[in-house]
Amino acid sequence: MRPLAAQVTAEVRMTLKRGESVLLTLGIPVVLIVFFGSVHVLPTGSGKPITFLAPGVLALAVMSTSMVNLSIATGFERGYGVLKRLGATPLGRPRLLAAKITAIVMLEVIQAVVLVAVSLAMGWHPTSGAGPAVAVVLLATSGFGGIGLLLAGVLKAEVNLAAANGLWLVLLLVSGMLVPLAKLPGWLAAVARVLPAAALSQALHHSIGLGTPVPGWSWIVLGAWAIAGPLAAALTFRWE
Amino acid sequence: MDDGVAVECSDLVVRYGSVVAVDGLSLQARHGEVLALLGPNGAGKTSTVETLEGYRRASGGTLRVLGWDPGEPAGHRALVRKVGVMLQRGGVYPAMGPRQALHLFASYYDNANDPDTMLDLLGLGSVARTPWRRLSGGEQQRLSLALALIGRPQVIFLDEPTAGVDPEGRITIRQVISGMRSDGTCVILTTHELSEAERLADDVVIIDHGRAVAHGTVAELAGAGRAAGITFASQPGIDVAALAAAIGTDAVEVTETAPGRYMVEGESSPTRVAALATWLADRGFAMADLQAGRQSLEEVYLSVTGREAHGKDS
Numbered sequence: 001m002r003p004l005a006a007q008v009t010a011e012v013r014m015t016l017k018r019g020e021s022v023l024l025t026l027g028i029p030v031v032l033i034v035f036f037g038s039v040h041v042l043p044t045g046s047g048k049p050i051t052f053l054a055p056g057v058l059a060l061a062v063m064s065t066s067m068v069n070l071s072i073a074t075g076f077e078r079g080y081g082v083l084k085r086l087g088a089t090p091l092g093r094p095r096l097l098a099a100k101i102t103a104i105v106m107l108e109v110i111q112a113v114v115l116v117a118v119s120l121a122m123g124w125h126p127t128s129g130a131g132p133a134v135a136v137v138l139l140a141t142s143g144f145g146g147i148g149l150l151l152a153g154v155l156k157a158e159v160n161l162a163a164a165n166g167l168w169l170v171l172l173l174v175s176g177m178l179v180p181l182a183k184l185p186g187w188l189a190a191v192a193r194v195l196p197a198a199a200l201s202q203a204l205h206h207s208i209g210l211g212t213p214v215p216g217w218s219w220i221v222l223g224a225w226a227i228a229g230p231l232a233a234a235l236t237f238r239w240e
Numbered sequence: 241m242d243d244g245v246a247v248e249c250s251d252l253v254v255r256y257g258s259v260v261a262v263d264g265l266s267l268q269a270r271h272g273e274v275l276a277l278l279g280p281n282g283a284g285k286t287s288t289v290e291t292l293e294g295y296r297r298a299s300g301g302t303l304r305v306l307g308w309d310p311g312e313p314a315g316h317r318a319l320v321r322k323v324g325v326m327l328q329r330g331g332v333y334p335a336m337g338p339r340q341a342l343h344l345f346a347s348y349y350d351n352a353n354d355p356d357t358m359l360d361l362l363g364l365g366s367v368a369r370t371p372w373r374r375l376s377g378g379e380q381q382r383l384s385l386a387l388a389l390i391g392r393p394q395v396i397f398l399d400e401p402t403a404g405v406d407p408e409g410r411i412t413i414r415q416v417i418s419g420m421r422s423d424g425t426c427v428i429l430t431t432h433e434l435s436e437a438e439r440l441a442d443d444v445v446i447i448d449h450g451r452a453v454a455h456g457t458v459a460e461l462a463g464a465g466r467a468a469g470i471t472f473a474s475q476p477g478i479d480v481a482a483l484a485a486a487i488g489t490d491a492v493e494v495t496e497t498a499p500g501r502y503m504v505e506g507e508s509s510p511t512r513v514a515a516l517a518t519w520l521a522d523r524g525f526a527m528a529d530l531q532a533g534r535q536s537l538e539e540v541y542l543s544v545t546g547r548e549a550h551g552k553d554s
Contacts, residue, residue, distance in 0.1 A: 006347035014335055080372075081330030088293055088325040089348045089391070092317075240295075 003091050004099055011103035014073070021069050024168075025111060029061045030118055032178065037122040043183050054119035054126070055204035056177040059140075061111040063171060063197055066104050066141040071148030071164040074100070079157035084240040093239075104141060127211030136203040136214060139222040143196040146229020153237030171197035176205070193217060196225040244270040246306060246395050246426035247292060253300035254287045254450075261287035263450035264301070269443065271394070274417060274427040276441035278434065280545065284450035285430035286328060289397050292428070293325050305395060321349065324393030326384045328400050332372040338383045339368040342390060349391035358386040363412050378409035385413060389420070396420060398429040402436050414440060434541055446544055453544040461540045470504040470513060471497075473529040474520060478502065487515040501529075508532040 015021045036042050037050045044052035077083050086096055116126070151160050151167075172178065174188055175197035181189045192198040199221035203214040247269045254262035262284040269275040277285045290296050292303060294310035306322055308315035332341050342355035359365050362382040367375060375383065381401060388396055401417070402410045417440055420427055431437050437444050438458055446454040446461070454461055476499040484494045484504075493505045504516065513532055520527050 003348045006344055010333075010336075010340070010344050014333065018335065076334060080332070080334050081327055082333055084295070085325065085327055085331030085387075087295070088320055088323070089345065090320045091348045092320070 004095050004102075007091060007096065007099035008102045008106070011099055012106055015069060015103070015107060018073075021073075025061060025064045025069055025107060026114055029057045029064070029111070029115055032060070033057050033115065033118050033122060036178065037119075042178060043180065045180070048123060050119060050122045050124045051209055052180070052205070053178075054115070054122075054124045055207075055209040056175075056201050057119075058112065058115055058208075059175070059197070059201040059204050060172060060177045061115055062108060062137055062140055062200060063144055063175075064168065065107045065111060067144035067148040068164045068168045069107075069148075070100065070104060070145055071152045072161050074149060074152035075155065075157040075160035075164075078152060078238075078240065081240065087239060101141075101145070104145065105138075108137065108141065126208045129207030129211055129214075132214045133204055133207040136200060136207070136218065136222055139219075139226040140196055140200040140203075142227075143222060143225030143229040146225070146231070146233045147196075149233035149237060150229065153233055171195065174198065176201040194221055196222060196229075199225075244272075245304075246271050246273075247275075247304070247428060249288075249292065249298075249301060249303045251301035252288065252291065252298055252303065254284070254291050254296060255299040261450055262291070265445075265447065265450065265452050266301075267445050267452065267455070269426050269428055271426050272421055272424045273443060274421050274429065274441045275443045275445065276437040277428070277430045277445050277447055278432070278437040278541065279430075279447035280432055283432075283447045285432075285447055286399055287450075288447070289399055289428065289430055293323065293397050294319060321391065322394045324388035324391060324396035326381075326388040326396070326398045326401055328403075331384055332380070332387065334373040335371045337367070337369040337371055338364045338375075338379075338386070341372070341383065342386060345387050345390045351392060352390050353392055355390065358390060361416060362386045363409075376406075377404035378406045381405050382409060382412065385416060389416070393425060395426045395428070398427065400431060401429055402431070402433070410436075446541060448545045454540060469506060470508045470516065470532045471502065471529070472504075472516070472527055472531070473501050474525045474527055476500040478525065483516070483519055486519045487512055 015025070033050070033053055037053055040049055042049060042052075074083075083096075087093065119126075147167075148164065151163050155163060174184060174192040175195070176192065177197065181192060181198060181202070184192065199218040203218040203222065206212045206214050206218075245268055248267070250266040252262050252265045253260065265284070265288055267275065267277075277288060279285050287296065291298050292305055292310060294316045297311050303309055303311065305315070305319055308318050310316060310319055336344070338359060339355065342358055346352035346355050359368055362385060364379065364382055364386065367379055372380060372383070381404065385398065385401060388398065398417075402413055405413060417427055417429070421442075429440065431440075441458065443457055444455070444461055445452050476496070478496070480494040480496060480502070484492045487504070488506070495503050495505075497503045504512070513530070517527060
């Protein structure tokens with residue numbers, strides 16, 4: 001247990017010490033909530049913008065941590081030979097993976113506390129859908145994490161850095177996180193619906209935004225990515 | 241293990257696709273012994289060490305590290321607790337300082353060395369909080385060595401431990417390696433620098449094109465090979481034919497290799513050295529720089545690999 005706890009602590013500490021990680025996982029989400037919650041320019045419909053923004057930005061925060069942050073950090077660890085070196089210690093790969101997953105979940109809890117607090121201050125009234133919300137976040141974390149490790153495991157660290165950030169931006173735009181899916185052209189919305197970002201944002205809009213059941217397609221898409229992502233990563237990951 | 245052998249491989253073959261990196265290499269190292277794998281870049285040193293570390297699978301031959309096969313899962317699980325590894329480069333979180341890295345690695349082992357003692361031992365106290373990527377090359381190497389030592393290994397593999405290290409850092413690293421030897425650790429290191437092998441190692445295996453081309457203690461290697469004869473310096477223009485006739489019963493050849501430098505070919509027995517000294521003394525000639533029967537490791541290296549020695553540093 002001691003190596004695992006030490007590894008989790010190190011992973012969390014390294015993320016919180018990395019300026020760009022804090023910006024990505026906390027800074028940008030907070031700015032998005034405060035800015036678009038105050039300046040009503042997004043096509044979020046007739047209700048208060050924060051009702052749409054809070055779940056959408058929470059979904060973005062999950063994607064930032066479990067996909068982008070994990071991918072970039074792991075890519076550089078691979079490039080610097082850290083993963084190779086750890087392979088020759090008693091920590092072992094299963095415990096390294098467990099530590100990374102635990103660290104992601106801990107960071108997501110920190111994000112949720114901060115972003116919910118900011119959203120409440122902006123006048124958000126969440127509905128009681130926390131149970132399904134936690135479930136979809138865990139599924140999405142698995143799917144995003146798999147995609148992140150898929151990129152980190154095959155691309156060079158610098159290429160992966162660009163790819164992960166690029167993917168983050170594309171998914172941000174076509175995910176229903178900031179812009180409702182209904183505002184997208186039909187074909188784009190159709191593509192978005194099979195991606196984990198839109199499935200997560202719609203699930204959170206329903207569960208904690210509107211207080212309605214999570215749509216079936218969200219469960220299916222998130223469940224499929226939760227299995228396919230890590231599987232693809234496991235099949236292609238190169239440790240050095 | 242009763243015979244004290246800690247690491248052993250015989251007829252090791254390592255292939256990458258159609259490229260043969262290691263081609264039938266055998267070696268053996270005991271507890272409390274420092275074995276250097278010496279050879280030019282690309283000779284197969286790293287491939288050999290990384291196979292012994294369990295990173296690569298052998299395409300042929302047998303391996304034993306502390307009685308285990310490092311390529312087998314069970315062997316790997318047992319050996320990660322008993323073997324220390326220093327990679328040729330990298331291996332540390334770029335944003336992590338020496339103290340944090342040592343504490344983290346110490347947590348992986350049941351009975352680790354004290355991280356702060358290791359910081360002092362490797363002279364890293366003044367940069368304890370400096371991120372890895374901002375350390376000098378020498379500091380990075382010393383931290384890698386400290387991390388390899390943190391778990392009190394019985395066998396330690398060091399891939400080019402002194403490459404890119406300043407002279408002061410080299411002294412520290414040599415002291416640490418000699419301390420490990422005294423503690424009974426089996427140390428296997430690679431180097432492409434002759435002087436490092438000569439300073440650090442009890443035993444040297446010279447590797448070229450994936451094969452062991454020479455093997456022995458530094459003294460054995462230097463004494464073996466072609467007969468080294470006797471070299472000495474005196475005044476220029478000595479009558480070498482007369483000298484040859486005086487010191488040899490058989491046909492001895494003496495040549496003046498450079499003005500005032502002489503080479504006596506053939507055996508280098510004390511009798512011959514004495515005859516040489518007497519002949520010179522009778523004529524009132526000086527004698528200096530006498531060397532009998534010993535080539536430098538560099539000469540051995542050049543003769544067995546047939547190529548230029550690499551520079552002093554990488």
